[in-house]
Amino acid sequence: MDVLDIARWQFGITTVYHFLMVPLTIGLGILVAVMHTLWVRTGKPEWLRMTRFWGRVYLVNFVLGVATGLVQEFQFGLAWSEYSRFVGDVFGSLLAMEALLAFFLESTFLGLWIFGWGRIPKKLHLAALWAAVIGSIVSAYFIIAANSWMQHPVGVTVGEDGRPQQVDFLAVLTNNTALAAFSHAIVAALMVAGALLVGIGLYRLRKRKLAGAPTTDVDDTVWRRSVRLGGYVSLAAFVLVAVTGDWQGKLMYAQQPLKMSSAEALCETEAPAPFSVFAWGKLGSNECDDVHSWTVPGLLSFLAHSDFETAVPGVNELQEEYAAVYGETYPDDPSFGDRAGQEIDYTPVLAVTYWSFRLMIGMGAVSAGVAAYALWVTRRGRVPTSRIGVYGALLAVCAPFVANAAGWVFTEMGRQPFVVYPNPDVPVDEQVWFFTAQAVSPGITAAEVWTSLISLGLLYGALAVVELFLLVRLARRGVTTGDTTPTPPAVGSSRRDDDDPRPGDDRADDDVLSFAY
Amino acid sequence: MDLQTLWFAAVAVLWTGFLLLEGFDFGVAALLPVLGRRTADRHLMLRTIGPVWDGNEVWLITAAGAVFAAFPGWYATWLPALYLPFVLVLLGLIVRAVAFEWRHSSHDPRWDAAWTRVITGGSLVAAAGVGAALAATTLGLPIDADGNRVGGAFAGLGWSALLGAAAVVGYSLVHGALFLALKTDGPLRRRARAFALRWSPVAALPLLAWAGLVQLRSGTALTGALWLVAALAVVVTWTRVRLDREGQAFAGWATVLLASAATLFGSAYPVVVSSTVDPAFDVTIAEASVSDYTLTVMTWVAAVGLPVVLAYQAWTYWVFRRRLTAEPQSEPVVA
Numbered sequence: 001m002d003v004l005d006i007a008r009w010q011f012g013i014t015t016v017y018h019f020l021m022v023p024l025t026i027g028l029g030i031l032v033a034v035m036h037t038l039w040v041r042t043g044k045p046e047w048l049r050m051t052r053f054w055g056r057v058y059l060v061n062f063v064l065g066v067a068t069g070l071v072q073e074f075q076f077g078l079a080w081s082e083y084s085r086f087v088g089d090v091f092g093s094l095l096a097m098e099a100l101l102a103f104f105l106e107s108t109f110l111g112l113w114i115f116g117w118g119r120i121p122k123k124l125h126l127a128a129l130w131a132a133v134i135g136s137i138v139s140a141y142f143i144i145a146a147n148s149w150m151q152h153p154v155g156v157t158v159g160e161d162g163r164p165q166q167v168d169f170l171a172v173l174t175n176n177t178a179l180a181a182f183s184h185a186i187v188a189a190l191m192v193a194g195a196l197l198v199g200i201g202l203y204r205l206r207k208r209k210l211a212g213a214p215t216t217d218v219d220d221t222v223w224r225r226s227v228r229l230g231g232y233v234s235l236a237a238f239v240l241v242a243v244t245g246d247w248q249g250k251l252m253y254a255q256q257p258l259k260m261s262s263a264e265a266l267c268e269t270e271a272p273a274p275f276s277v278f279a280w281g282k283l284g285s286n287e288c289d290d291v292h293s294w295t296v297p298g299l300l301s302f303l304a305h306s307d308f309e310t311a312v313p314g315v316n317e318l319q320e321e322y323a324a325v326y327g328e329t330y331p332d333d334p335s336f337g338d339r340a341g342q343e344i345d346y347t348p349v350l351a352v353t354y355w356s357f358r359l360m361i362g363m364g365a366v367s368a369g370v371a372a373y374a375l376w377v378t379r380r381g382r383v384p385t386s387r388i389g390v391y392g393a394l395l396a397v398c399a400p401f402v403a404n405a406a407g408w409v410f411t412e413m414g415r416q417p418f419v420v421y422p423n424p425d426v427p428v429d430e431q432v433w434f435f436t437a438q439a440v441s442p443g444i445t446a447a448e449v450w451t452s453l454i455s456l457g458l459l460y461g462a463l464a465v466v467e468l469f470l471l472v473r474l475a476r477r478g479v480t481t482g483d484t485t486p487t488p489p490a491v492g493s494s495r496r497d498d499d500d501p502r503p504g505d506d507r508a509d510d511d512v513l514s515f516a517y
Numbered sequence: 518m519d520l521q522t523l524w525f526a527a528v529a530v531l532w533t534g535f536l537l538l539e540g541f542d543f544g545v546a547a548l549l550p551v552l553g554r555r556t557a558d559r560h561l562m563l564r565t566i567g568p569v570w571d572g573n574e575v576w577l578i579t580a581a582g583a584v585f586a587a588f589p590g591w592y593a594t595w596l597p598a599l600y601l602p603f604v605l606v607l608l609g610l611i612v613r614a615v616a617f618e619w620r621h622s623s624h625d626p627r628w629d630a631a632w633t634r635v636i637t638g639g640s641l642v643a644a645a646g647v648g649a650a651l652a653a654t655t656l657g658l659p660i661d662a663d664g665n666r667v668g669g670a671f672a673g674l675g676w677s678a679l680l681g682a683a684a685v686v687g688y689s690l691v692h693g694a695l696f697l698a699l700k701t702d703g704p705l706r707r708r709a710r711a712f713a714l715r716w717s718p719v720a721a722l723p724l725l726a727w728a729g730l731v732q733l734r735s736g737t738a739l740t741g742a743l744w745l746v747a748a749l750a751v752v753v754t755w756t757r758v759r760l761d762r763e764g765q766a767f768a769g770w771a772t773v774l775l776a777s778a779a780t781l782f783g784s785a786y787p788v789v790v791s792s793t794v795d796p797a798f799d800v801t802i803a804e805a806s807v808s809d810y811t812l813t814v815m816t817w818v819a820a821v822g823l824p825v826v827l828a829y830q831a832w833t834y835w836v837f838r839r840r841l842t843a844e845p846q847s848e849p850v851v852a
Binding site: 059060062063064066067068070071073074076077078079081082084085087088089090091092093094095096097098099100101103104105107108109110111112114115116119120159165166167169441442443444445447448449451452455456459463466470473 | 567568569570571572574575577578579581582583585586587589590592593594595596597598600601603604607608610611612614615617618619622663665666667669670807808810811814815818819822823826829830833836837
């Protein structure tokens with residue numbers, strides 16, 4: 001593999017990994033803030049315990065999201081310096097604004113929330129959490145606006161140096177691609193959080209029932225509420241995921257037709273165009289005509305244009321159109337490295353686009369199904385004891401994570417070979433575009449990128465193991481006594497009631513922190 | 518003042534703010550095995566920075582983001598030229614961040630001790646790496662006319678990088694000690710003070726040397742005067758520590774950084790990456806900058822956003838303003 005390939009793998013791995021933490025941070029953050037609000041408003045103990053328990057889960061995950069997000073801020077410069085130079089007039093300012101307007105809010109107020117229990121007025125303490133959660137959401141908006149500008153560059157003209165020059169910042173911020181992608185990402189994040197509440201909640205309920213625990217105490221309410229809240233949130237979010245996804249799909253047909261036709265492995269232009277349910281043949285050859293699939297007639301026309309008649313252009317035709325406009329081969333320029341002068345394949349990797357698109361939809365549907373199951377088996381005070389059902393729901397916590405990752409893999413792989421996709425709404429001579437092949441840093445060596453890929457990969461793997469271990473342990477422990485009081489114990493007092501106090505240790509003073517974890 | 522100069526100043530302020538705030542986080546973390554004799558001491562030390570380290574770290578992200586946003590030519594030259602040191606900084610920051618939070622997840626003392634060591638190690642690596650990177654960009658990197666590094670993966674790591682690493686680590690150690698003297702009470706406070714008294718004159722030397730070198734290369738009378746202020750502030754800090762005036766000592770030590778950074782950035786201006794290959798290859802703010810339109814937009818956003826950020830960050834320090842102590846039977850630990 002050359003520097004370009006290694007750098008692409010590194011970006012893909014680190015970004016997908018980062019985006020395992022992000023949706024949980026956003027989704028669970030919103031739900032914990034809702035729980036905390038309900039506790040402040042009603043004073044009911046179950047909402048406090050839910051806030052504390054789910055707050056711990058939130059924090060264990062939050063910090064890994066923050067830590068892996070650091071890499072994102074730097075790797076555009078490290079491995080993609082030519083890209084950074086090219087898009088500098090637009091892209092960097094969005095990242096800087098994300099840091100200034102969102103990250104400060106998020107991290108400062110989260111610190112205040114963690115350490116503020118019992119120390120600042122109740123409502124101010126609640127406001128601190130909301131400020132942190134809003135910070136996460138604002139952060140998502142800026143980074144998605146940056147990504148959407150790469151998918152659909154707006155608000156720029158071609159500068160004298162051939163690079164995009166920003167002329168309309170508001171157009172960049174209100175890019176319709178960004179609005180659709182942002183809303184889709186936020187509701188998808190809620191599906192992740194909902195699935196976690198459902199999975200762990202059902203597991204705890206079943207465990208309590210098998211242990212003969214009372215079904216009327218506060219802890220029972222905690223888990224029942226968690227399952228019901230998670231189930232309803234998942235189902236509602238699923239509907240919204242479909243609505244926003246449809247919006248995004250229609251934009252994609254207009255803005256990046258090759259991405260969507262590749263998602264369907266639709267070779268020839270068809271009217272009405274069918275939706276493929278399952279494909280076989282040689283997707284891997286990237287020759288569209290080697291692929292066969294079972295289809296639903298007319299459905300693709302509907303997804304693209306809201307009717308069952310209109311033609312949808314096929315991959316083969318689009319490939320020729322793009323080659324005619326953007327060139328049959330890469331320019332014979334040293335900035336393209338080994339790829340200079342070689343033929344350009346405008347079709348993304350079909351096997352990846354086709355299956356990641358289906359994985360995204362399929363896993364989203366699995367999550368919705370599990371949520372419906374959970375609501376059904378817990379109706380009117382029932383508790384499920386089915387091992388398959390409950391452990392299935394626990395396993396299905398993975399489903400919306402996979403769906404999120406698959407969605408990003410689809411949208412990022414689907415826009416290849418471009419890193420900045422030409423905007424078809426403007427005349428060709430006013431378009432800006434940039435090939436991935438010319439984006440990589442020219443000065444760095446393969447050995448350097450291998451070193452970072454391997455060291456980051458190993459570290460990320462190890463951290464994933466620890467995070468999973470911590471989350472599993474939290475789930476197994478459930479609500480602990482530390483979750484039942486909003487005030488941290490005074491140092492040295494006997495108000496602490498943890499499981500096994502050992503003489504002579506200093507856990508009391510450290511509890512100031514540990515209550516939150 | 519033109520917008521490019523304004524943004525050069527803004528970037529300088531952000532890096533300085535990062536070193537000033539995260540500096541004591543790094544220092545406290547690095548001093549854990551030195552001043553934290555008992556587990557209780559180490560926990561107390563970590564509690565002084567617990568609520569604020571994450572907010573302080575955002576200064577780094579904002580500083581790097583502002584470099585990218587205002588001077589992509591700087592960002593795209595500087596980072597790949599120091600690819601491996603930056604990756605090392607990232608690895609250090611990642612393990613440090615998770616260690617801060619995950620440390621609390623078990624009451625097993627070995628678990629706690631292991632993560633505490635990770636905090637120390639990660640902080641030292643990050644502090645040294647950031648120092649090396651900043652020194653390399655001001656003292657010189659082997660870059661050609663296109664801003665690409667020549668000479669292989671380690672070509673950017675010369676004596677200047679080592680000097681910068683020593684400068685930030687040295688500064689942070691005393692900064693952390695003074696922060697602990699200000700934020701804690703009891704034996705730890707006394708030990709922290711003693712550490713600052715012993716090491717402050719030595720610890721400032723690499724920073725003063727670095728600033729002095731940039732001053733000698735391209736400084737003005739004003740930046741020269743600022744360098745003298747920095748040197749004088751070291752003396753003032755030392756005398757204040759001797760008199761047990763912790764607040765004044767902390768302010769004095771902060772002045773060391775502020776004046777040194779002003780010397781550094783002021784002397785380097787308008788060069789953002791200095792080339793050791795040929796001064797003609799130096800990257801200046803004019804070559805590296807984005808358009809005036811984008812700078813104008815960012816100026817408005819920063820003019821509204823930055824005061825708000827400063828206000829609420831200052832407020833969190835006020836909320837957690839009380840001294841902490843590890844002694845039992847005391848008042849509740851934080852106000």
